[in-house]
Amino acid sequence: MTNPTDHPEHVPDLPHAHAVTWGVAELPHRGPKRELTTERIVEAAIEIADAEGLEAVSMGKVASAVGVAPMSLYRYVTGKDGLLLLMYDTASEVTVPGAGSTWRERLREWAVFVRATYDKHPWLADLPPSSTPTTPNRLAMIEAGLAALEGVPAPDRMKLPTLRLLLGYIALYSKASSDAEVDDEVRRALPELVTDERFPLLAPAVRAGVFDTDNADDERGFGFGLSRLFDGIERWLERNELDEPLERMPSSILDDKQVRDAAKLVDEARGKLRAAEAKAADAVAQAVDRLRAVEAKAEAVAERDAAKAALKAAKAEAKAAKRGD
Structure with a gap:
């Protein structure tokens, strides 16, 4: 306390x-x-x-x-x-050494230490950070993040949303990478449930075992996502431009019939497009096989004609040589 x-x-x-x-x-x-x-x-x-x-x-x-x-x-x-x-x-109490020499190093260290609190207390991810922290340790966590960003040419009003973005990522990754509530029978059934027709892009990965327990995150996933967030922050700092405000959609749009019908049509169109692309790919494959067969036949004919010509020439040469004797 x-x-x-x-x-x-x-x-x-x-x-x-x-x-x-x-x-x-x-x-x-x-x-x-x-x-x-x-x-x-x-x-x-x-x-x-x-x-x-x-x-x-x-x-x-x-x-x-x-x-x-x-x-x-x-x-x-x-x-x-x-x-x-x-x-x-x-x-939420966390002590960050602050040993990095660049803002990326310092912020990465901050994120790693904050994540350690979520590893120690996984239930923290069930209590997502609010936009306005109101308790000392949560505020101290933000203070440590601001220290990591000290010297970065960005106003505090933009640094705070940056830290909220990273806190949200850490909490969400902690929650999303937990398999505590996954039923083993359901996991084993996923390759049958995730079909090519319904999930054409995801199905091959599931069959390859992307969700198997022995393919658990080996820490590269968290680091990859964190680095990409840093890349975005770095690019924003280089641009030195204010972003256009993003208009918030009314939540009732999720229940709007016209929007839902339009989304359904788009989904159906994508399905048809994927089917057409698969048909086109199959046609290309068949055409390639057919043309290669034609080319192979032409090459065989050419080789046969060349062999006949060589044999004819050899016979003529032998005949001429015999006359000369």
Whole structure:
């Protein structure tokens, strides 16, 4: 938890869980089990989440872990939402050495250390970072990212979205690379379920075993994606141009019948196009085979004619030689 001496002298009223993270919460009422602390409660909850997942965390289970009745916890935390926020902030504590000499090296180091927190506490990915971090450790994480970008010729208002992009990537990659909830029977059935007709581009990769457990990410995937994000940032810095605002679509567009019908038509057209391309490729292959056969036949005829001519010439030469004798 945050050292109380680190917070400002005057702070506004905060929700209890936030006040705890900032070290400005009132002490719990005195009573039995005075040795119990908010820190111990949060620690127990994190241990449960690390071992069994975030969904396993309940006030009753945490109370049992620290040896008190569930109602006793409410003297320290206001409820499960408050507990989750305290867990989120505590598990987000990260120290970045900052040893890189370039912004890419420093930012890569920052990303690797942030990812380590997600490896240590995989459930963090179930609590995606908000656009406005409000707890000390999440803000410290952003501060460390800004330190990595110090000296980069970009305004802070653009550096912050850059860090949010990277945090989102780290959290999403952590979630997407976890196979904890994948049923082995379903995995084995994928080569049959993912057909060429429905997934023409993905099906060959699935048959080749791209989703097999022995093809798990060997760290190249995360590094590749991170480097490509850095490439984009670097290109943006070189351009030194403001991007055009991207207009947000109304969410109701997902249910619009005309849009859905149009997307269906496009999907059908793509299917027909793929079928036409396959037919064209087959026609080309057949034509190549046919033309090669014609060329081979022509070459054979030419070789046969050349052999006949050579034989005829040899006979004529032999006949002339005999007359000369």
